[in-house]
Amino acid sequence: MRRYITALMLACCIGGYGQEKKQVTFVPPFDFPLTLSGNFGEIRSNHFHGGLDFKTGGVIGKPVRALADGYISRIRVTNGSGYVLDVCYHNGYSTINRHLSGFVSPIAERVEKLQYEEENWEVEIVPEPGEYPVKGGQQIAWSGNTGYSFGPHLHLDVFETESGDYIDPMPFFQSKIKDTRAPKADGILFFPQLGKGVVDGKQENKTILPNSERPVEAWGVIGVGIKAYDYMDGVNNHYGVYSVVLTVDGNEIFRSTVDRFSQEENRMINSWTYGQYMKSFIDPGNTLRLLKASNDNRGLVTIDEERDYQFLYTLKDAFGNTSKYSFTVRGRKQPIEPLNHREKYYFTWNKTNYLQEPGLNLVVPKGMLYDDVPLNYQVKADSGAVAFTYQLNDKAVPLHAACELCIGLRRKPIADTTKYYVARITPKGGKYSVGGKYEDGYMKASIRELGTYTVAIDTIPPEIIPVNKNQWGRNGKIVYRLKDQGAGIASYRGTIDGKYALFGRPNIVKSYWECTLDPKRVKKGGKHTVEFTVTDYCGNETVARESFVW
Incomplete structure (x- = not known):
């Protein structure tokens, strides 16, 4: 993605497309009233929601329009985002249109041709600048429900072509959307800092209801966070909150303004949030620009006087609708137990950390942690296991980027080492690859969080399950469901009557692999044989053969 944006910046600079952005206006992506199912910056797993989700009335196939004059800069089919179309506009902005149901001609034909040439559902085309010019209001695609999508909609990302920053598209479409409803808070969360603060006599997180009248007693250094959502007129969805401001005794302590972020900053959402709570303080290793602390302690508050401290949250959406929530923290002097932890198992955010134990090696480079982490490290032994189970920490700690973990094998019951994989153990005892x-003698893997890991073996091939086989001919579509209990599905390939057939995953939420029968490639009016081959990441393979009439 970064390489593509760099090339796009260069192309736009060569084309002389830089203009004053304050004068920019966009044509809406649709010619019907706009409503949203998601807004910019919503809290998602390991990332911010990078754009706006436009509703399409519960159906697919709505014409998607270019927002201004520009050109098609990238064309993709992916499992995660489905059919994807990028557009570079002459006004300094670019967009990504995701979850489409299809492209318009001649792009649609070019994509299909490449899929058959590469024998792959997932393809990418980066046209020459200006190869596919567009005008504002021109149809460029069809809306859909492809990729990781729970319903028909258009996801629209807008980013500055020069900087590559994702920005909030709302200002471009604000006049077309009605919103008179203010954000609402669902809860307040207190974070007493380990070894430095207590809340109600404990060094444990504590939640209260918004506008709670009962004071919370605290002493020392604490942080607070808020769980809140925004709402809009005429729809039941909830959205992320554009602006959060925290004041204590009338003085601003912290402010978040969700208006832009870079791809490099995306995973920093794991530092800012705690579940669905937005923290009103900044971890020392978090450089997310949308967060601003106004005191000298990163937004943390020191309660060191026996008096009442008045906290006030002000929540605001992109339309200016505002709500306020107040609560009282009562300073009461109480003992604070110091943090006692073995230095060997204490990771610090501003240096490279090493964890080297018998059968285990982990290196966490500087910049991978957002805060210091006192590890709750344990080794769990099972006499029959091929490796020990290593609990790096009892609670998952997100890393900013992947780090290499090496786990030694205690024994090798299977000589073929491709059958081994590193497994993440979940809190409930499940595992995934x-x-x-x-x-x-070691299994090496890249991990994105500190948790519990071991080594597992997968010798069981994937399971291929035909879905409504008796309807294949009538519906003109072959559908399979796949299961794999170990390393996961790595690849698949299908043929019909010995010729390559284009199988794909139009919607990965439904977990179906589909092939739409094309009369240009499969002759109608007879019996046909489909062969579907599936391989997992440990090289286990299953081949299914079925006959059908079409």
Whole structure:
């Protein structure tokens, strides 16, 4: 993505497309009234929601329009975002249109041709600048429900072409959307800092209801956070909150303004949020620009006087609708137990950290942690296991980027080392693969969080399940469902009557692999044989053969 944006910046600069952005206006992506199912910056797993989700009335196939004059800069089919179309506009902005149901001609034909040439559902085309020019209001695609999508909609990202920053598209369409409803808070969360503060006599997080009249007693250094959502007229969805301001005794302590972020900043959402709570303080390793602390302690508050401290949250959406929530923290002097932890298992955010134990090696480079982490490290042994189970920490700690974890094998019951993988153990005892490769007695894998890991074996091939086979001919579509209990599905390939057939995952939420029958490639009016081959990441393979009439 970063390489593509760099090339796009260069192309736009060569074309002389820079203009004063304050004068920019956009044509709406649709010619019907606009309503949203998602807004910019909503809290998502490991990332911010990068754009606006426009509703399409519960149906697919609505014409999607270019927002201004420009050109098609990138064309993709992906599992995650479905059919995707990027547009570079001459006004200094670019967009990404996701979850489309299809492209318009001649792009649609070019994509299909490439899919068959590469024998792959997922393809990418980066046209020459100006190869596919567009005018504002011109149809460029069809809306859909492809990729990781829970219903028909258009996801529209807008980013500055020069900087690559994702920006809030709302100002461009604000006049077309009605919103008179203010954000609402669902809860307040207190974060007593370990070894430095207590809340109601404990060094544990504590939640209260918004506008609670009962004071919370505290002493020392604490942080607070708020769980809140925005709402709009005429719809039941809830959205992220554009602006959060915290004041204590009338003085601003913290402010968040969700108006832009870079791809490099995206995972920093894991530092700013705690579940659905937005923290009103900044971890020392978090450089997210949309967060601003106004005191000298990153937004943390020191309660060091036996008096009442008046806290006030002001929530505002992009339309200026505002709500306020107040609560009282009563300073009461009470003992604070110091943090006692072995230095060997204490990771600090501003240096490279090493964890080297028998059968385990982990390196966490500087810049991967957002705050210091006192690890709750344990080793769990099972006499029959191929490796120990290593609890790096009892609670997951997100890393800013992938770090290499090496786990040694205690024994090798299977000689073929491609059958081994590193497994992440969930809090409920389940496991899933994070990949890995065998090297010199160790399994090496990249991990994105500190948690619990071990090594597992997968010798069981995937399961291929035909879905409504008796309807294939009538519906003109072959549908399979796949299951794999170990390393996960790595690849698949289908043929019909010995010729390559284009299978894909139009919607990965439904977990179906589909092939739409094309009379240009499969002759109608007879019996046909489909062969579908599926391979998992440990090289286990299953081949299914079925006959159908079409």
